[in-house]
Amino acid sequence: MSRGLHSHIHSHNEKLDKFKILHKKKYVRVIDKWAMVVGVLAPLTSLPQVFQIIETKNADGVSVLTWALYMILSILWIIYGIAHKERVIVVTNVLWLTLELFIVALALIY
Numbered sequence: 029m030s031r032g033l034h035s036h037i038h039s040h041n042e043k044l045d046k047f048k049i050l051h052k053k054k055y056v057r058v059i060d061k062w063a064m065v066v067g068v069l070a071p072l073t074s075l076p077q078v079f080q081i082i083e084t085k086n087a088d089g090v091s092v093l094t095w096a097l098y099m100i101l102s103i104l105w106i107i108y109g110i111a112h113k114e115r116v117i118v119v120t121n122v123l124w125l126t127l128e129l130f131i132v133a134l135a136l137i138y
Contacts, residue, residue, distance in 0.1 A: 067120035
């Protein structure tokens with residue numbers, strides 16, 4: 029094996045090892061875990077709006093424009109999260125986007 033190839037393989041493996049450990053400091057790892065929990069729970073705050081529309085079959089007062097703009101922002105955050113390999117940002121905004129899409133669809137139906 030050539031020296032250049034060996035260096036390339038070795039440096040590549042070091043980069044992979046860095047991704048296995050989120051952070052060396054324990055409190056930062058705890059914060060990272062809580063960020064994922066909050067990232068999953070936060071979009072669920074839209075569920076009462078979804079249930080209200082479904083139960084009443086009425087979307088009066090729901091601004092389709094506002095929710096559509098939220099969808100655009102979620103898409104931009106997803107792109108950012110993917111570009112920076114930030115799983116919390118991607119997961120959170122995929123959940124937001126899903127619920128926002130559902131709300132817009134319900135508002136258009138009702």
